Amino acid sequence: MDAIFESLNLEPDNVNIIRGKLTRPEIRILRFPMNSSLKKVDDLLQIFGPKDKIPDNDLLPTLIYSSSRNATGQVLKVVNEARGSCGGENNPHSTLIRRYHAVTGKLDKVDIIGGFEGAEFPCISCTMALGLGQNWSRVRRVITIGRADPSNICQMIGRCGRDGKPGLAILFMEKKRKGGKNKAEDFSSSDKRTDDLRMDALAITPVCLRICFSIDNLLGYIPRSPEDANVSRERLREESEGFLACKCSNCQPKEAELLRKHISRMTLENFVSMCENASDLEDIDDVVPKKKGNTRGNNNIELIPILSDLSERLIADFAHFFCFQFSESSSFVPSDLFDQEDADAISKSLDKIQDSSSLNKCIGGEKLSGQSEMLYSSVKNFLEGDDYQNHLAKLATxxxxxxxxxxxxxxxxxxxxxxxxxxxxxxxxxxxxxxxxxxxxxxxxxxxxxxxxxxxxxxxxxxxxxxxxxxLSLLGPPSESIFWVGRSPASQRIIGGGRRRFKRPAR
Missing domain, CATH: 1.20.5 (Single alpha-helices involved in coiled-coils or other helix-helix interfaces)
Known part of the structure; x- marks a missing residue:
């Protein structure tokens, strides 16, 4: 507020301020930590299910907000990959998702807004350029990528649920911001209320997210503790106003986790029941689709003779197909649409080709209508031919x-x-x-x-x-002063104080 007064050179005494609450209880706010980088945004892979299970017209009308124009292009790529539409990000008439940013041409902006309102496609990848002046009742879900100013995020998520029906806001926050505060211990009571501080606090606060946005709009800061006096006052106000209990990811973490595991199965038909009865969802294994690599074959691999024959056959068959499509002269030749590299990519991925759709992924999409079906038919005939069958027999031997x-x-x-x-x-x-x-x-x-x-x-x-x-026999009989000691004759000794006397022999 002070910044506005200073910018407009206004005195607060000369301005009448009408204060109101911007709380949107119909919007369920889920905050999830990002497992991938902001550049890759692979976390969106868990949001969208495959196209063969949920058609495009059954997807939730969704706005995906990114921080830059380049990021909107990456979002297009990841969403198409999650849906199994390889190369769909290059289709300006996509029935899945298109993008909108400040540099988008005026006519394209008109087409995108008109097409979204007319339900021609369900998703838009956009920046804040698509924020003001739109009041679509069709939007059911808003996804934001990365940390941002809480007031901007509040404005973004306010695009959904305009008809009063339930809306879903998903906030993907990076776990660590370089130079930012990423843990509760990093904050102190003496920190100034800067935009960066509010942005970092929103990413880690355990307080009810609905209350956080309300306090930020009114007082200009994000509370970081449930013991905050303003948090208690706002909670009492919501109860007095008869608001339903909040179901954000901080208030109902178990339900938020169940929704995250089932979110790729959301459709227009089951959206309301899943949001309102999230506790009834089955606790399934957390399986996040892995990002697929390039489907083209490795160009460094040299083709064996049998696969070289397949490449030559594909080029010849496409040339016949091209001549049939363009019976008159044209400004381009068959190799401009299908060249040796495309044919080799199919040959190198022969074991992965199950239908025309999987073949289409090998060449990055068809350039002529019916091209994928024709090429798959050619591959199928080759696999059933004698040359390939003989090759398989030799290989088995x-x-x-x-x-x-x-x-x-x-x-x-x-x-x-x-x-x-x-x-x-x-x-x-x-x-x-x-x-x-x-x-x-x-x-x-x-x-x-x-x-x-x-x-x-x-x-x-x-x-x-x-x-x-x-x-002893030489000694003769003992005198009075001589006595014997010992147990046996062999061990006896002569002990005495008198003179030893020997009998003088007779002369």
């Missing part, structure tokens, strides 16, 4: 030979492994036998040594006993 050789090599390898295992086992057994024999020899040697030692001890005892007996 070769594969059988390879299989037999593989089995033989596997057997030889297994036999070698078994022989090696048996050899190692024999070596272990021999080593154990050698250790056993060595142990037996050592035991025998120890036993012999023990026996010899015992015999030697016995001989020593006997000799000692005989020596002692001889000594």
């Amino acid at each position: 070769y594969n059988q030979h390879i299989e037999r050789e593989m089995q033989r090599l596997l057997r030889e390898k297994q036999e070698a492994v078994d022989r090696k295992a048996q050899s190692e086992k024999d070596k272990r057994n021999e080593a154990e036998e050698r250790r056993r024999i060595a142990a037996d020899k050592k035991r025998a040697i120890d036993l012999d040594k023990s026996s010899s030692s015992e015999l030697s001890s016995s001989s020593v005892e006997v000799s000692k006993s005989s020596s002692s007996s001889e000594e």
Whole structure:
């Protein structure tokens, strides 16, 4: 508000301000974190189901807001890919989605707005250039890509539900913004209320999103805590006004997750029931379609002779088809519409071609009406022909030979492994036998040594006993001062303090 006064050089005292509430309770707001980058916007793959299950005229009328003109083109590409319409982003008369931005020509703008109002196509990829001055009651869903000013987002999501019926707003927010605040801990109470701060706060706040937008419109900031006094006042005001309970992704996270898993199945017929009874939806596995790569064959792969024959046949058949379509002279030739590269792309993707639609993906779309059907018929005739059938028979024989050789090599390898295992086992057994024999020899040697030692001890005892007996016989009878100690004659000693006396022999 202050910025407006300053820009217009107005004094607040000279201006009468009428304040009102901009709350839209009929719009259900879902905020989802982005799993892909802003440049790729692959998160849109989970929003749109395949064309063979939901026709274009049954899709929800949707506005997809991006931050730049280039991003609107990428949105066209991803949405067409999700629907299975390869190359549809290059069709200015698409019945699925078209784009609108500031540089769009005046006549194109008229055609896009008129076509959307006339239900010629259900989706528009746009920037904020398609924001003001539109009051379409047809819009049921608005998708915003990336973080943006909350007041701008509020204006964008306000495009849906203008007829009072339920509307769905999906806010895809990148998880991390370079140089921004990406966690609650990054914020502080002293932060100024800048546009960047409001933008980052909207991406992480746990507060009811409906209340957040209401407070931002009135007070110019996004509350980051449910304990905020203004949050409590706004909640009481909504209850007093009789508003229905909010079902945003912050208030009903489980229902929001169920809606996200089923959102690709939404149609005009089941939209209201799915939004109002989201809790009744089945909790299915979260399967996000993967982004498909280029369907053209690898140009670095050299074609085998049989596929080269197919390419030549396709070029010849298209030349006949071209002459039939343009019987008179034309300013271009068949190779301008279908050249060698296109024919080789079909040949290299032969195993992926199941019908004319899959063939159409290989060449990026048909350039003449009936071209895909003609080329598929040519491919089918080639596959049923003798040349290709003989090729398949030779290929089967070769594969059988390879299989037999593989089995033989596997057997030889297994036999070698078994022989090696048996050899190692024999070596272990021999080593154990050698250790056993060595142990037996050592035991025998120890036993012999023990026996010899015992015999030697016995001989020593006997000799000692005989020596002692001889000594005692020489001593004669003991005197009074001599006494004997010991248990046996062999161990007795003569101990005493007196003089040893020997009997003098007779002269």
